[in-house]
Amino acid sequence: MNPDRRAFLQKTGKLLVLSASASVAWEAIVAGRPETAENYKMSDHWWGMVIDIDVCIGCGNCVRACKVENDVPREPLFFRTWVERYQVTPDDLEHPTVDSPNGGYDGFPVQDKVDEKVKHFYVPKLCNHCHQSPCVQVCPVGATFVSPDGVVLVDKTYCLGCRYCVQACPYGCRFIDPRTQTVDKCTLCYHRITKGLTTACCETCPTGARQLGDLKNPKDPIHEFLRDHHVLVLKPQMATGAKVYYNGLDGSVR
Amino acid sequence: MSGWLKDKGHLARMAGLFAFGITAFLVFRWVMVPPGFGLYGHYRAGALDDARARPLQYAGRAECEGCHTDIVEARQGSRHARIGCEACHGPLIKHAQAPTEIKPTRPDGRVLCVRCHETNPWKPKGFPQVKVADHSDNGPCTACHKAHAPKIS
Known part of the structure; x- marks a missing residue:
């Protein structure tokens, strides 16, 4: 080989390696220090929720509180959390009658005629904060993600409003905010839980049907609840890694 | 031309082209990718702070119980003892921040x-x-x- 060419290649190689490492170093400088929040370490938490259907009375407090706390559009069809009511004939689990008038925001109308053979119950729903979330997997721009503490969040400055995630969510938990044309969803009250408060829905639930839980905190009562009850997540066959655990979930619930 | 660049003009041009291409890519990337992107995953790390920055509306039960000790006492042992104050009284962070100026309305x-x-x-x-x-x-x-x-x- 011509020694000149060798020298040239060596020089060029060194230059390439150096510029690559410089770009990595620059990236680290630009990124800044991680974990900037005071008194809150993301790696110490892994958030989830338990919902006890056996004590939910369908008062709609959670729906109203959520809309106030998170400035959700007040019109129907925009909900970060909502309550469904089920009517199931016990021998026909596959065809329940489900409705959710205004998501339960106004409470539920009283029904005078009651068929004694039919099973009645409420199911509160919200984002399941899946850690294998389909909505995160389909986002083309990295605008939705699972945070290091297990909350599925949306970067509103990055969202294009393409609606892929709205279709991907098996639980119907996302909507397009008509004011910003970006996607919106339950943040598990991230601004509250990182300050040591519970979510607005759990704060206002009168029967304790909803309880926020930190699965990484060994002292959290959620562990006791999960041990003592037969819990299930919604659509376990989808393998989404959902972290909202339902106690008393009927087989008819979709 | 003399020295090691003799008859290597085409290589020099190529290297120049590469250098320009790489620099242009790095500049483009630096302009387009926001700070903190990729720190925790394929997203902007600052989005976590954005989510954290939302103002509170519900003060939380502990905040209420700090002042209203008489009510804590009245609720002791009652079937309503475990209900959060704001479940009935509504969001009251403003009252908690300015207890005398802003009074909640009776439900x-x-x-x-x-x-x-x-x-x-x-x-x-x-x-x-x-x-x-x-x-x-x-x-x-x-x-x-x-x-x-x-x-x-």
Whole structure:
């Protein structure tokens, strides 16, 4: 080989390696220090929720509180959390009658005629904060993600409003905010839980049907609840890694 | 040309082109990718702070109980003891921040009590329910039941 060419290649190689490492170093400088929040370490938490259907009375407090706390559009069809009511004939689990008038925001109308053979119950729903979330997997721009503490969040400055995630969510938990044309969803009250408060829905639930839980905190009562009850997540066959655990979930619930 | 660049003009041009391409890519990337992107994953790390920055509306029960110790006492042992204050009184962070200037309005029992306690087949069997129309002669619930300790003794 011509020694000149060798020298040239060596020089060029060194230059390439150096510029690559410089770009990595620059990236680290630009990124800044991680974990900037005071008194809150993301790696110490892994958030989830338990919902006890056996004590939910369908008062709609959670729906109203959520809309106030998170400035959700007040019109129907925009909900970060909502309550469904089920009517199931016990021998026909596959065809329940489900409705959710205004998501339960106004409470539920009283029904005078009651068929004694039919099973009645409420199911509160919200984002399941899946850690294998389909909505995160389909986002083309990295605008939705699972945070290091297990909350599925949306970067509103990055969202294009393409609606892929709205279709991907098996639980119907996302909507397009008509004011910003970006996607919106339950943040598990991230601004509250990182300050040591519970979510607005759990704060206002009168029967304790909803309880926020930190699965990484060994002292959290959620562990006791999960041990003592037969819990299930919604659509376990989808393998989404959902972290909202339902106690008393009927087989008819979709 | 002499030296190592003799007859290597085409290589020099190529290297120049590469250098320009790489620099252009790095500059483009630096302009387009926001700070913190990729720090925790394929997203902007600052989005976590954005989510954290939302103002509170509900103060939280601990905040209320710091001042209203008389109510804590009144609720002790009652069936309403475990209910968060703002479940009935509404979001009151503004009252918590300025207790004298901003006073909460008293909730309407005919709406609030009924919402939970009206008979409805969807409600769990053990939950105390009444047919409000037959129960109270349309009087205020609080004429007989104290909201903080509802049992009539």
